[in-house]
Amino acid sequence: MSIVRVALDVPLSTLFDYTVDEAVVVGRRVIVPFRRRQMVGVVMECVANSEVAVERIKPVLQALHDSAPISANLLQLLQFCSDYYHYPIGQTVLSALPARLRSDKPITIKPVLHYRLTGAAPHIDFLPKRKAVARCIVETLSVQSCSLVQLKVISTTAGAQLKWLEQEGWVEQFEALAMPQRLSVASHTFANAHQLTDEQQLVVDAVTQSAGFGCFLLHGITGSGKTEVYVHLMDYVLQRGGQVLLLVPEINLTPQLEAYFLSRFPDASLVSLHSGLSENERLKNWQQAQTGTAQIVLGTRLSVFAELPKLALIIVDEEHDSSFKQQDGLRYSARDVAIFRASQSSVPIVLGSATPSLESYHNARTGRYRLLKLTGRAQADARLPTVNCININQTVMTEGISEKLLREVGQRIERGEQSLLFINRRGYAPVLMCTECGWLSDCKNCAGKMVLHLKDQRLRCHHCGYQLRVPTACPGCGHAELLPIGSGTQRVESVLQVRFPDARILRVDRDSTKNKRAWQTMREQIHANEVDILVGTQMLAKGHDFPALTLVGVLNPDSALYSSDFRAAEKLFAQLMQVAGRAGRADKPGEVMIQTAFPDHPLFRCLQSHDFEGWAASQLAERQMAGFPPFVFQVMLRAEGMIEAEVYAYLNQARKTAIELKYPVEILGVVPASLARRANHVRAQLLIQADTRRELQQFLRAWRPVLDSLPTQKLRCSLDVDPLEF
Ligand code: ADP
Ligand code: ZN
Ligand code: ZN
Numbered sequence: 237m238s239i240v241r242v243a244l245d246v247p248l249s250t251l252f253d254y255t256v257d258e259a260v261v262v263g264r265r266v267i268v269p270f271r272r273r274q275m276v277g278v279v280m281e282c283v284a285n286s287e288v289a290v291e292r293i294k295p296v297l298q299a300l301h302d303s304a305p306i307s308a309n310l311l312q313l314l315q316f317c318s319d320y321y322h323y324p325i326g327q328t329v330l331s332a333l334p335a336r337l338r339s340d341k342p343i344t345i346k347p348v349l350h351y352r353l354t355g356a357a358p359h360i361d362f363l364p365k366r367k368a369v370a371r372c373i374v375e376t377l378s379v380q381s382c383s384l385v386q387l388k389v390i391s392t393t394a395g396a397q398l399k400w401l402e403q404e405g406w407v408e409q410f411e412a413l414a415m416p417q418r419l420s421v422a423s424h425t426f427a428n429a430h431q432l433t434d435e436q437q438l439v440v441d442a443v444t445q446s447a448g449f450g451c452f453l454l455h456g457i458t459g460s461g462k463t464e465v466y467v468h469l470m471d472y473v474l475q476r477g478g479q480v481l482l483l484v485p486e487i488n489l490t491p492q493l494e495a496y497f498l499s500r501f502p503d504a505s506l507v508s509l510h511s512g513l514s515e516n517e518r519l520k521n522w523q524q525a526q527t528g529t530a531q532i533v534l535g536t537r538l539s540v541f542a543e544l545p546k547l548a549l550i551i552v553d554e555e556h557d558s559s560f561k562q563q564d565g566l567r568y569s570a571r572d573v574a575i576f577r578a579s580q581s582s583v584p585i586v587l588g589s590a591t592p593s594l595e596s597y598h599n600a601r602t603g604r605y606r607l608l609k610l611t612g613r614a615q616a617d618a619r620l621p622t623v624n625c626i627n628i629n630q631t632v633m634t635e636g637i638s639e640k641l642l643r644e645v646g647q648r649i650e651r652g653e654q655s656l657l658f659i660n661r662r663g664y665a666p667v668l669m670c671t672e673c674g675w676l677s678d679c680k681n682c683a684g685k686m687v688l689h690l691k692d693q694r695l696r697c698h699h700c701g702y703q704l705r706v707p708t709a710c711p712g713c714g715h716a717e718l719l720p721i722g723s724g725t726q727r728v729e730s731v732l733q734v735r736f737p738d739a740r741i742l743r744v745d746r747d748s749t750k751n752k753r754a755w756q757t758m759r760e761q762i763h764a765n766e767v768d769i770l771v772g773t774q775m776l777a778k779g780h781d782f783p784a785l786t787l788v789g790v791l792n793p794d795s796a797l798y799s800s801d802f803r804a805a806e807k808l809f810a811q812l813m814q815v816a817g818r819a820g821r822a823d824k825p826g827e828v829m830i831q832t833a834f835p836d837h838p839l840f841r842c843l844q845s846h847d848f849e850g851w852a853a854s855q856l857a858e859r860q861m862a863g864f865p866p867f868v869f870q871v872m873l874r875a876e877g878m879i880e881a882e883v884y885a886y887l888n889q890a891r892k893t894a895i896e897l898k899y900p901v902e903i904l905g906v907v908p909a910s911l912a913r914r915a916n917h918v919r920a921q922l923l924i925q926a927d928t929r930r931e932l933q934q935f936l937r938a939w940r941p942v943l944d945s946l947p948t949q950k951l952r953c954s955l956d957v958d959p960l961e962f
Contacts, residue, residue, distance in 0.1 A: 239286050240296065242268055242277035245330035245338065249318075249944070252277070252326075253286040254296045263305030267298040267340050276340045278306060278329050302343045304526060306333075310543050313577055320933070321957050322940055323566045331566050332541035336519040343519065349409050351398060352381040357406040370397040377407065379502060389495045391760065392753050424504045424531070426471045430464055430614070439608045440468045443549075443586055449579040453555075453600040454588040456610030457846065458817030459618050462588045465610070466551050467500045469586065474504060474531050478548025483570055485778070486510070486536045486559035492759075494534055501532065509535035509542055537562060537570030540577065550578050554778070555587035555596060556810055558960050567956045571596075590817065590848070591810035594859065597852050598866040621788070621819040621826030623844045625835035635731045636723035641789045641829055642735055649739055649768050653824065654784045656770040657728055658777065658815050659791040662745040663687035664727045665720030668695060668706070675712035683913040688720050689747070690730075700915040728791065729771045736769070744772035777814045788819045790830040797837060800910060801962045802864050809839055809851055816843070865958075868902075868925040869932045872959040873943075874909065876919040877951040883918045886951055891922055893942045899935040901926040910962055917952075923959075932957075 240260055241251040254268050264279045274297065286293055311329070318328040336343050353374065360378070363371045369391045376382060376390065387394045401407040432440065443452055456462045470480050484493060494508050507521035507530040524530040526543035533542050537560050552560070552571050560570040571587065578585035587596055587605070600607035613620065632639040637657070645655045667685040668677040677686040679697035686695035688706065696703045709716050720727070725745045732741050742758060749755040755775075761767050765784050770776060796808035812830070820826020830840060842851035860867045873890055877883045887906040894903050902925050909919035926932035936957070943955075 239283050239293065240266070240279045241281040241283060242266060242296075243280050243326040243329040244268070244270060244275050244277040245326055246270070246275075247324055247327060249324045249940075251280050253283075253288050253293050255293050256296045256299070258299060260296070260299050261305050263307060263311060265300040265303070265305075265337065266296045267300065268296050269294050274340055276300070276330075276338055277326070278311075278333075280311060280325070280329070303337060303523065307526075307543055307545065309580065310541065313573070313580060314541070316576055316580075317566060317568055317573060321566055321568055322936055322955050328566050332538075334518045334522045335515045337522075349411060350381040350383050351377060351387065351407050351409055353377045354406055354408050367397070369393050370401055373397055373401065374406070381410070385491075386495075388756075389491050392757050424471075424474050425502050426467070426474075427500050427502055429468070429471070429500075430461070432464065432468060433461065433612070433614060435610050435612060436461055436465050436468070436614070439465050439610065440472070442606065442608055443469055443584050444472050446584050448582040448584075450584045451575055451578065451599075451605040452584060452586045452608050453592055453596050453605045454586050454608045454610070455592050455597075455600075455848070456588065456590060457613065457620070457848075458590045458814065459613040459615070459620075460590075460610035461614030462553070462590075462610065463496075464614060466553070466586075466588070467497070469549060469551065470497075470501070470532060473548045474501065476548065477546065479525070479528065479530065479544045479546040480532050481539065481542065481544055481547060481550045481574070482532065482534045483540060483550070483552045483560070483574060484534065484536060485554050485557035491756075497532060497534060504531045505529055506532040506534060509533060509539035511536065511538065537568075540568075540570040540573050544581075547577075547581050548583050550574050550583065550585040552585065552587045554589055556589045556591055556593040558807070561958075561960045563961065564954075567954070567959075569958060569960075572958070591813045592848075592852075594806055594852060594855055595866040598856060601856075617823055619820060619825050620846050621816050621828050623816060623828040623830065623840075623846075625840050625844075626829055626831045627835045628831050628833050634735070635727060636791060637728065637731055637789075638831055641831065644787055644827070644829065645732070645769060645789070646736065648787050649736060651786075652765075652784075653786040654762070654765070654767060654770065654782060655787040655789065656772065656776060656782075656785055656815070656818060657732070657789045657791060658772060658774075659723060659725055659728055660773050660811075661687075661722075661724040661792075662726070662747055662773055663696065663698075663724035664690040664730075665724055666722045667720075669719050669721050670710035670712055670715055671717050671719050672715035673710060673713040675710050681914070681916045683911055687724065690720075690726055699911060723791065725771050725773060732769055732771065739768040740766060741769045741771065742767045744770060744776050746773070746775070749775065774811060777811055777818070782818060784824075785818055786820055786824045786826050788815050788826070788828045790815065790828065793830060794832055794834060797834060797839065802859070802862070803960065803962075805839055806855060809843065809848075812843055813846075813848070863925075868927060869929045870923060870925045870957075870959060871932060871936060872956040872962075873922040873924070873953065874919070874956065875921070875948075875951045875953045876909075876914070876917040877949070878917060880918040882949050882951060883920050886946065886948060886953070887920055887922045889946055890943060893946070894922075894924060894935075894939055897935065897938050897942070899926075899938065900931055901935045921962075 237255050239253055240256055241253055244252055260279055262279055266277055267274055268277055314329045314332055318325040330338050360371050360374050372390045473480050507524050509521055525533050528545045552574055555571050562568050599605045626638050626640055648655045665688045668688045677695050679686050679702055681702050682697055682699045684699050686697050689696050693706045694703050725743050729741055729743045762782050793808055796804040816828045838854055875883050875886050904923045906922050909921050
């Protein structure tokens with residue numbers, strides 16, 4: 237009989253000892269009794285002795301052999317995360333696994349239904365021209381069999397077309413039990429490779445020639461061909477039989493990206509890992525990564541915890557994107573964990589962005605990362621858009637849109653080109669006000685305002701979801717006139733409708749894309765040039781290529797210039813660079829117009845000259861003066877609860893214990909969170925910072941046991957290392 241130490245999904249920073257009869261290896265999942273329940277845990281260590289008295293140690297109920305054990309490498313990575321983010325080891329380990337591996341039901345995988353061509357299928361040339369989707373399906377299936385999900389990437393109507401093809405007897409379904417094994421080295425196809433530009437070649441060479449670990453920051457302007465660099469790097473790795481991990485932000489782009497990379501590596505095995513997958517798909521993909529079958533793993537932040545026995549390269553695209561940071565539970569930054577992982581596996585990592593985070597940029601400037609640049613657009617005829625400001629104090633405005641911008645939109649419609657109006661607020665107006673007594677549409681549960689949604693006559697809180705019918709008279713004084721203040725996407729849409737009654741206007745925000753397929757349909761409409769004006773939030777800023785788009789209007793960016801969040805300006809700059817990158821990507825030059833009260837602000841000046849470097853230098857200088865990251869390292873203790881006094885008592889007590897430890901850290905005051913009340917919970921926070929990561933970690937190691945011993949009543953508390961949200 238021996239003893240194993242098991243990680244369990246409980247909020248305690250310890251492992252739990254159990255006895256086993258059979259030989260159980262580290263990384264094996266086991267079912268154990270825990271407080272009158274059964275739980276699945278992961279064996280972290282096998283030991284000879286326990287500190288617990290032998291008679292009190294319970295036996296493991298079952299060792300699960302339905303999946304390969306978790307590798308020592310991954311467990312080591314998770315141990316690092318648990319230590320660094322000060323999150324219980326058991327919860328860290330279990331939260332990294334696909335849900336199916338966390339449940340105590342043994343896993344059985346249902347076969348996936350695939351489609352393939354039958355012998356009777358005609359050549360694509362014999363299909364009617366108007367059946368474009370069906371033709372596309374037949375073409376795809378002639379290369380390899382596909383699941384419905386894969387085919388739906390072609391079009392939303394793929395399902396109906398498949399039915400038709402089946403009825404004709406040209407396509408059939410079959411159970412794709414095992415995924416095709418494509419382990420052969422150097423036999424993949426690399427399709428449509430461009431001849432790299434000199435700049436691109438230098439980047440590829442720098443990465444492929446580096447031996448072992450190296451962190452590269454690839455700073456390339458939009459359209460400079462970063463993706464082309466990625467695929468060339470992937471090709472290099474695939475030729476040598478390695479696996480590539482490509483991390484992308486949490487955006488509704490993953491199916492398109494998957495299709496894109498498949499088109500470049502048509503016979504490579506590529507799997508995706510993101511929260512949109514079903515539990516079975518996620519498990520299947522995870523296991524393909526684990527066995528080394530998957531050559532390319534494309535995923536959002538959670539995929540940084542995929543098992544990759546042949547990992548040879550990590551790429552983090554849009555490395556500045558804040559969705560790489562998880563905002564609850566294990567509050568990890570997938571980018572930072574990826575860097576640790578690359579160093580652990582002695583492989584290179586490439587962080588790519590047109591607007592690197594100031595943290596990464598600073599590291600590159602100071603030599604910790606290697607800076608690689610792409611300064612020109614990859615296609616010779618593609619030009620960067622011109623950027624101009626419209627001073628909103630010196631022009632006629634119609635409900636938040638300047639006359640000048642409206643005229644420009646009108647000209648685009650005449651020329652058959654598309655315009656995009658970018659406003660980072662959904663709904664009609666961010667607040668409703670009484671002109672008589674000054675009543676405002678406050679949320680009764682939150683410190684925020686209720687947003688007016690005119691379409692369905694509702695006031696909605698975007699923080700807690702609380703909603704009301706729009707009152708017909710002021711709830712304060714009974715006055716009949718209530719005034720919408722400010723603009724959201726719906727209001728912009730209706731102003732445009734009045735001004736351009738014949739224009740085809742498409743609104744893209746979280747409300748209009750609630751339905752899963754909606755966004756896909758919209759993309760098709762935009763590409764088919766069935767849209768004249770796009771009105772949208774940041775959803776539209778990222779990574780889409782709209783060839784007919786030549787004008788981008790930015791409606792109200794100013795609030796970020798005086799935000800209390802010191803990263804607001806950095807985010808705005810990145811966002812505007814990105815929306816600007818949407819304009820004029822094909823042969824037509826693009827134009828960006830920014831409506832602002834501060835046209836001379838350095839942020840807009842740098843945007844105009846496409847000067848990321850100048851902007852970053854000025855921001856870094858400000859951060860250094862003010863003592864903000866990346867010049868200090870921070871941890872945030874947050875607490876929220878129903879009773880204000882309890883929240884503050886806890887944080888003040890925590891602060892006192894931190895001071896008593898006398899470590900070289902700066903302990904700030906306890907302050908309300910930026911949204912001081914949400915869903916009836918009072919929220920407050922305590923920020924602590926140190927000059928180095930090491931000092932901060934030393935302090936945290938001493939502070940954590942003290943914190944764990946403080947009574948928290950019914951409070952929700954969390955530690956956030958390297959916080960992004962303030
Ligand atoms: P980024 O990701 O940096 O914004 P992309 O990778 O999307 O840029 O490239 C922009 C466009 O340039 C794409 O249409 C791509 O096919 C094209 N492109 C990239 N590299 C080359 C090259 N070496 N020669 C010609 N076209 C290229
Ligand atoms: Zn009133
Ligand atoms: Zn609310």
